Amino acid sequence: LRLRAQTAQTIGLQELSRLDRPDEPGSVLLVDGRASSQERLTRALRPIADVAVLSDAQAALFEAAENSFDLVIVNANFDDYDPLRLCSQLRSLERTRFIPILLVTEQGNDEMIVRALELGVTDYIMRPVDPNELVARSLTQIRRKHCNDRLRASVQQTIELAVTDDLTGLHNRRYLENHLKLLIDRAGARGRPLSICITDIDRFKRVNDTYGHDAGDDVLREFANRVRATVRGADLACRFGGEEFVVVMPDTTPEMAAIVAERLRLSVESRGFDIAEAATVLTVTASLGIASLRPDGDTAEALLKRADMALYEAKNGGRNRVVA
Numbered sequence: 001l002r003l004r005a006q007t008a009q010t011i012g013l014q015e016l017s018r019l020d021r022p023d024e025p026g027s028v029l030l031v032d033g034r035a036s037s038q039e040r041l042t043r044a045l046r047p048i049a050d051v052a053v054l055s056d057a058q059a060a061l062f063e064a065a066e067n068s069f070d071l072v073i074v075n076a077n078f079d080d081y082d083p084l085r086l087c088s089q090l091r092s093l094e095r096t097r098f099i100p101i102l103l104v105t106e107q108g109n110d111e112m113i114v115r116a117l118e119l120g121v122t123d124y125i126m127r128p129v130d131p132n133e134l135v136a137r138s139l140t141q142i143r144r145k146h147c148n149d150r151l152r153a154s155v156q157q158t159i160e161l162a163v164t165d166d167l168t169g170l171h172n173r174r175y176l177e178n179h180l181k182l183l184i185d186r187a188g189a190r191g192r193p194l195s196i197c198i199t200d201i202d203r204f205k206r207v208n209d210t211y212g213h214d215a216g217d218d219v220l221r222e223f224a225n226r227v228r229a230t231v232r233g234a235d236l237a238c239r240f241g242g243e244e245f246v247v248v249m250p251d252t253t254p255e256m257a258a259i260v261a262e263r264l265r266l267s268v269e270s271r272g273f274d275i276a277e278a279a280t281v282l283t284v285t286a287s288l289g290i291a292s293l294r295p296d297g298d299t300a301e302a303l304l305k306r307a308d309m310a311l312y313e314a315k316n317g318g319r320n321r322v323v324a
């Protein structure tokens with residue numbers, strides 16, 4: 001009885017790990033110049049992958065860049081095309097450089113194999129192709145590709161979390177401070193203008209004190225929506241701190257920045273903020289300060305400081321206004 005229980009447990013664990021990481025079907029692009037080998041290789045691969053077949057190397061490059069394959073198999077049997085040229089192009093294109101390449105080559109063509117490995121071909125197999133070996137080598141590459149894809153997606157997600165403000169989904173201060181330097185350098189190098197706008201919600205403490213912290217959070221989220229709706233795609237919007245937001249506007253003169261800031265001020269003031277938490281609609285206003293890049297050299301810190309001083313003036317001048 002104990003033996004049977006153990007067996008059941010082992011099976012259970014295996015099933016669990018299979019659930020955890022299922023063997024998804026692979027997608028393979030076979031580039032092969034001959035109809036007979038196309039048919040043979042496709043038949044061998046069909047049980048483990050969806051196979052697309054092309055006999056033209058240039059068409060294959062486009063296809064690989066357009067669709068996401070887990071493996072490209074290059075059969076080195078073209079009459080008029082260097083198969084290694086295709087491999088090297090696959091390695092250099094941004095959209096294909098992570099796809100493993102399996103080269104099918106003539107027995108004894110050591111020189112080609114060495115060159116292929118040097119330029120990043122992942123694996124090779126000799127003719128005549130043993131179907132079992134082809135399947136085994138292909139499966140290894142497909143599994144590794146899936147694993148790498150998951151890893152890359154996870155790294156990407158981690159990076160996004162590190163530079164995003166949880167509450168509003170805007171970029172956070174860390175991202176802004178890093179990126180602003182880059183944008184300033186770029187504007188300086190090209191002799192282009194750049195402006196920034198700092199905005200701070202007026203009397204925000206009262207919202208928290210009157211309606212509670214959750215209602216305050218609702219206001220911050222809606223404020224972020226209005227910022228997003230006001231700025232252009234090239235602008236960088238971030239939550240700089242509590243109820244303070246910064247917009248960086250490349251290619252934007254002080255005059256243009258003042259127009260954008262005024263538009264943002266109006267979009268906040270003119271429509272009430274729906275506060276689900278408190279079942280009420282609040283009138284919200286904000287003060288805004290603008291600063292622009294000085295042509296004779298400027299730092300991110302200096303630029304932010306000048307915008308902050310303009311904001312301070314806007315607060316002192318009675319709030320709900322733009323100061324440049």
Ligand code: GH3
Nearest residue numbers: 200201202203204205206208213214216217242243
């Ligand atoms: P002013 O017009 O001078 O800007 O007045 P204010 O009340 O907006 O300024 P103050 O800086 O005194 O208050 C900012 C408040 O923002 C205080 C703080 O509790 C609140 N706050 C900061 N971060 C958050 C947050 O994430 N959620 C909420 N609900 N409140 C926050």
Ligand code: MG
Nearest residue numbers: 200201203315
């Ligand atoms: Mg304040």
Ligand code: MG
Nearest residue numbers: 200201202204
């Ligand atoms: Mg405030």
Ligand code: MG
Nearest residue numbers: 200242243244
């Ligand atoms: Mg503040």
